[in-house]
Amino acid sequence: MVMSPELDRGTVLGDEAAARGHLARICFKTGPPTLTGVELEWTVHDAADPARPVDRERLRGALGRHRPVTLDPTSPADELRHGGAVTVEPGGQVEISAPPRPSVAALLAATEADVAELRALLDAAGLVLGPSGMDPWRPPRPVVETPRYRAMRGVFDRHGPAGRTMMYSTAGLQVCLDAGEPDQVAQRWAAAHAVGPPLLAAFATADRQAGRRTGWASARMAAWLAIEPARTRPVWSPGRADRDPAAAWADYALAAPLLCVRGDGPDWAPPEGVTFADWLAGALPRPPTTDDLEYHVSTLFPPVRPRGYLELRYLDAQPGREWTVPVAVLAALFADPATTRDALAAATPVADRWHAAARHGPAERALATVAATLFDLALAALPGLGLPAGRHDQTHRAIRRRRAAAERGHR
Structure with missing residues (x-):
């Protein structure tokens, strides 16, 4: 796809060709794959009674000068001290977005320090971070209200209760990887999707909600998949493997219904069923701009989302320091083209088994077998990450434990 010329953020988009060009320019930035980033999200709980609601004011006080503008x-x-930005999600979940770094070792060390700082802030307020990808103690409940979140809730309510579960009760772990050189993008895009189901299964932690077993290994991913397929289904699948990534993403983004239309007042609710392509065709009183398109893209939630880099969104939050393990695994799988190629080949047979992964986790034999293969590939590639000796040995042992757990899961 030919990229459009540089556009100002407020430039009016006259037609689909302009929109597609802008998406290609901002969503698939190519170059040597050197950076790795991570976003960590947790539910937040009263230390003495984890089932007790935690309100906005308590979070505001606990986070102090780090509180986001949605709270104040x-x-x-x-x-935070090492560059992590703190945000608070609609249900009061707290998130750290770590700046990407060229060294995985530096990313892990800096982010661990920021997590420790966040934990200390919360501890002083009698609060703790949750241990899993789903609030295991409380039912869904809003904590932060904004025009965006109200519009989001209204749209998701049309499809059932899963939207509120996602907004108010889930916590994820996102790994961010460079798209790569132009001749690497298609393979990295495909592999980022294909390894999703087996790694989702292997790292599933969200089996309880509001004090009960859910019947899902990852009720978090189950909620995402149940919200609105046009907004949350994967962009890539084995049956669409020959699609150009930028063209496939543009098709997806333009066909997705609007989640909200920003305005000066508190009501951002969109007209029902209007897609961004419809807006380009004149469905709303004013034409959309590049800024509107970029905002629309921020309301799309597929398992892998291109944002200039590739944002892998399918993992559950992990307990304690265990978040470092999937970050290291994915960094190792994408550290060199040969390993990425082998990971794609191993995972393609199960690449469309998102629901099975969410439902059964490693109890699904095919997923567990592929996960074990991916862990073997990660172990072989781990020395290439250049981790310090102690960190390398610790990570190596942790991946081997995960591999053994995957094998046990399907017996």
Whole structure:
């Protein structure tokens, strides 16, 4: 696809060709794959009674100068000491977005320090971070209200209760990888999707909600998949493997219904069923701009989302320091083209088994077998990450434990 010329964020998009060009330019930035990033999200609980609701004011006080403007418009929203930005999601989940780094070792060390700082802030307020990808103690409940979140809830309510579960009760782990050189993008895009189901299964932690077993290994992913297929289904699948990534993403983004239309007032609810392509065709009173398109893309939630880099969104939050393991596994699988090629080949047979992964986790034999193969590939590639000796040995042991658990899961 030919990319459009540089456009100002407020440029009016006259037609689909302009929109497609802009998406290609901003969503698939190519170059040597050197950076790795991570976003960590947790539910937040009262330390003495984890089932007790935690309200907005308590979070605001606990986070101090790091509180986001969604909690306090006057906040400086300072980053944590090592650069992590703190945000708070609609159900009061707290997230750290770590700046990407060229060294995985530096990313892990800096992010661990920021997590420790966040834990100390919460501890002083009698709060703790949750251990899993789903709130195991409380039912869904709003904590933060914004025009975006109100519009989101209204759209998701048309499809049932899963939207509120996702908004208020789930916590994920996102790994961010470069798209790569132009001749690598298609393979990295495909592999980022294909390894999703087996790694989702292997790292599933969200089997309980509101004090009960859910019947899902990852009720978090089950909620995402049940919301609105046009917004949450995977962009790539083995049956569409020959599609150009930028063209496939543009098709997806333009066909997705609007989640909200920003305005000066509190009501951002969109007209029902209007897609971005419809907006380009004149469905709303004013034409969309590049800024509107970029905002629309932020309301799409597929398992892998291109944002200039590839954002892998399918993993559950992990307990304690265990978040470092899937980050290291994915960094190792994408550290060199040969390993990425082998990971894609191993995972393609199960690449469309998202629901099975969410439902059964490693109890699904095919998924567990592929996960074990991916762990073997990660172990072989791990020395290439250049981790310090102690970190390397610790990570090596952790991946081997995960591999053994995957094998046990399907017996």
